[in-house]
Amino acid sequence: MATFQRVGIKEARLLLPGTILWLPPKDQIEEDRYTSPLLLDGAFNHPVVILSFQEPNRVKYHSWAEIAIITSFHGSTIKSHLAAKGIKHSTGVEAAEKAGYLRIVTASKPHAKDVLHLRDGKGMKRDSAYVNVKETFWVEVSALAKYGLGEDLNAYSLTNQSLKKLREGAEEYKERKRVKEEKAAKKEKGAKERDGKEKEVTQSKKKVQVERKSRAKPKRSTGKVVSTGRVTKPRKSKLIKMLGKKA
Numbered sequence: 334m335a336t337f338q339r340v341g342i343k344e345a346r347l348l349l350p351g352t353i354l355w356l357p358p359k360d361q362i363e364e365d366r367y368t369s370p371l372l373l374d375g376a377f378n379h380p381v382v383i384l385s386f387q388e389p390n391r392v393k394y395h396s397w398a399e400i401a402i403i404t405s406f407h408g409s410t411i412k413s414h415l416a417a418k419g420i421k422h423s424t425g426v427e428a429a430e431k432a433g434y435l436r437i438v439t440a441s442k443p444h445a446k447d448v449l450h451l452r453d454g455k456g457m458k459r460d461s462a463y464v465n466v467k468e469t470f471w472v473e474v475s476a477l478a479k480y481g482l483g484e485d486l487n488a489y490s491l492t493n494q495s496l497k498k499l500r501e502g503a504e505e506y507k508e509r510k511r512v513k514e515e516k517a518a519k520k521e522k523g524a525k526e527r528d529g530k531e532k533e534v535t536q537s538k539k540k541v542q543v544e545r546k547s548r549a550k551p552k553r554s555t556g557k558v559v560s561t562g563r564v565t566k567p568r569k570s571k572l573i574k575m576l577g578k579k580a
Contacts, residue, residue: 337361337478344486345394345474348383351491351499353403353451354477356381366476367397371468376402380457380480382491384469384500397471401503403437405459411436433467435502437491449495455488466503467510 337357340348358378362368380403387397406414412428415421422428426447429436438448440456449464451457480489491499 336482338482339478340394340474340486342394345396346392347486348386348392348398348474349487349490350383350385350389351493351496352383352487353380353457353480353489353491354383354400355379355480356400356402356472356476357478362476367471367473368476369470369472372470372472376470379403380462381472381477382464382499384496384503387471392474394475396474398474398477399469399471400477401469401499402465403457403462404434404465405457405461406463408460410461411463429463433506434463434465435499437462437464449499450492451495452490452492457489464499464502466499466506469503 337355340354356368356377356379359368359374362377381400382403383398383400385399386392387399392398409417410425410428411432411434412422412425415428415432420428422431425436436445436448438445438450438456439460439462440458441460443454443456479486
């Protein structure tokens, strides 16, 4: 079992937005520590970056922090990761943008372009690191652990410019998601309205057909016995013929 150095009660107040911490495995977090129910099991045991606090001026051990999950794609670039799934992009930047990720600088590739930078020239420990901006989550500070064992709490932290870029990326993706859902809802509503109109037209046509049948002229009488048991009078022409025969 991996060892995690939890955020201490006294040092929690020193936490800053942009700090990179670790979200331990789910079974190693106490049940009374809040973690968003939207967090999937696969999101645990990953580094995370703090975007904001519920009460930024009063950060405490049991305060809530908004986090974004960081993944390494098992040391692969996101371009290669997506290509293995049949999704191809011309550049890694394009792949990350389309998939909803922002790349963070790593110690093994300190001069990579188009990345989020850490303070003091530090880099993430894996060969690749990407922040998932598609969704953020709320967790209790007490559920988190330090990213670097034996290091300061804020040892790994985004620069102000990179934190701003990360927040903007997260907000942009949320807006794109909102617009997409709104369009889908309108499309579904339009489809339901069209179905309703089609049903209304069909019912109207059936009603007209029934009314036309009800207004149709009855068949001319033949003098035969009808179902009511009544005998209709013979036609006048037949009476004349009958009288002529008798005469």
